[in-house]
Amino acid sequence: MEDVSRLTFFALFALQHRGQESSGIATTGGNGIWVHTGMGLVSHVFDEAALSQLPGTIAIGHNRYSTMGSSQLANTQPIVVEGAAGKIAVAHNGNLVNAEVLHQELSEQGYRFSTTTDSEVIANLIIASPGRTWTERIRHAMHRLQGAYSLVILTNNSLIGVRDPFGVRPLCLGKLDNGWVLASESCALDHIGTSFLREVEPGEIVIIDSKGIKSSQGVKPERNALCVFEYIYFARPDSTIGGRLLYRTREAMGRRLAQEYPVEADMVIGVPDSATIAGISYARESGIPFTEGLLKNRYVGRTFIEPDQRIRELGVRLKFNPLREILSGKRLVILDDSIVRGTTTPRVIALLRKAGAREIHMRVCSPPIRYPCFFGVDMATRWELIAARKSIPEIREFIGADSLGYLSLEGLIESVGLPKGTLCLACLTGDYPIPVQLEMDKLALEALPEEVPSPQ
Structure with a gap:
């Protein structure tokens, strides 16, 4: 697929309503990951010069609206992390309820954090997880993650989509010429001329690489708990979510x-x-x-x-x-x-x-x-x-x-x-699909002690 950074830019433009604090794109051509992020709207962060520095055949992008961690440059996404298995970039929509526990555990194992977001916790958990393939590592990580997460993950040679077992946040799949597109909402697919195929299922991992596309069950789906606020306010009226x-x-x-x-x-x-x-x-x-x-x-x-x-x-x-x-x-x-x-x-x-x-x-x-x-x-x-x-x-x-x-x-x-x-109505009823600590703090990870240095 040609000029993936430009396609990603226009798709992010269509999803600007989902977050206006910061924006970012990461790309790869198989020999490294390039990333550009900045504070503000998509149009503020990217220009021709910025897009020209993002070559490759695979890209992911993110518009941030902070639900964990404050609004600052260090917390922009996609987040790039590196471990023994290699380097990945991750963009996350959702919120973990066990981020502090996992952050502490990973810090004690020597993983270093440069942000105060739960998204970096997810990224580090993936690279810390055992497995021979990224699918195996992601599957292992999914068994530890609690909360809402729709993810797009960039490796050196693949694009991966992941949705939590409750399906709290939307994620859909589209087809574009010889390539594939993952997006939070179908309106982003429309804007770049992509055919909507289907929604990523709760608990599913979708792997896209040069061989094509394959699906794997990461974790067994729980009861569906699609956020009702997507329908009330959050999503664009020209998007289809849950078939509606x-x-x-x-x-x-x-x-x-x-x-x-x-x-x-x-x-x-x-x-x-x-x-x-x-x-x-x-x-x-x-x-x-x-x-x-x-x-x-x-x-x-x-x-x-x-x-x-x-x-x-x-x-x-x-x-x-x-x-x-x-x-x-x-x-x-x-x-x-x-x-x-x-x-x-x-x-x-x-x-x-x-x-x-x-x-x-x-x-x-x-x-x-x-x-x-x-x-x-x-x-x-x-x-x-x-x-x-x-x-x-x-x-x-x-x-x-x-x-x-x-x-x-x-x-x-x-x-x-x-x-x-099939809906999460917790903000209206108090009936949470996942047990939560009722006074969780979005800045919780900023209050944690300094992490130990990474092993040399």
Whole structure:
């Protein structure tokens, strides 16, 4: 396959919504691994000069959104590690729940860490694992890893995809001319002209090399626990995950909200962009006109994903501009995908009030989020989650809405269209598919003592 770094760049562009803190690409042509990473958006990190320094026939890329380890250059991915079996580059989507234990164990064996991420723990565990082939080493490592991990791994002569046995985070496979592509979402395949073949199965290892593609079962799949937040917010609406087009699920959420929480109003607004589809669907079902009364500056990062609360608060003010002439004196139904910390929503409602809205009826496309996520969504600690601390009437008062309706759990599951037992609903129910320590710290590995030097 020609110019793999450029293809990877455009695929990362399509996945920019999954992380905006840093970006990176690693390539190989069979005689070494080249890597380029940097802080910021894909377009900030890469230019023609950077891509020209990434030759080869195999590439992996990563957009980072920190769920373990702080947002800094040292924690960018792909991560390159080297052991007796050779050198690999690893990119990881997800979050381990036993990273500290494995980090300590590997440190005592003499493995050195240059980052504070669980992704480097995974990479070092793979090179530390016994086996004659990378597949055997990865399989051995998978038996030790606990948590969510979708991985793409680059060796000197192969591309490997790995998905955890619960299938918490998405990973799909596509075909491009004489090559193969792995990506978090199918929208990335579309952007580079790749045919979607299938999703990588939970517990599966996919190995792609010059001989073609083969599949191996790394570990026995557990109960499926695909993150429901992919459908609510995280994934792009033009992606297909779990066999379901995201656009259709968000339409269904808006329709169901109109059925569960009808109200007399003059217009419906979806907070752009993640609730626009649900807003249009709510309007269609309710018969209330949909209006774009709140405009978004699309060049400001997603406020939920930015890691620093101070930046997050600034981001809300930079992000939205209400249309006063359209909204003044009107009764509004406002749809949003979720209320997590309760940082954004009161400010959006205050903006709309200032623009002259007479009534504001808030409708939310998810049930109340009462429990933190430990599997790859940086939601907050439990005490930061507004629904963990306040009742729904208290939240309504706090955000300044005239009424507040959250989509029911039953309504959410029906909207997604997959059996309840195949989804991770832990942030809504507290029922985690994997046992977790309820106050895990995303900066935990930064607090560990200095590692012992690597054996010479």
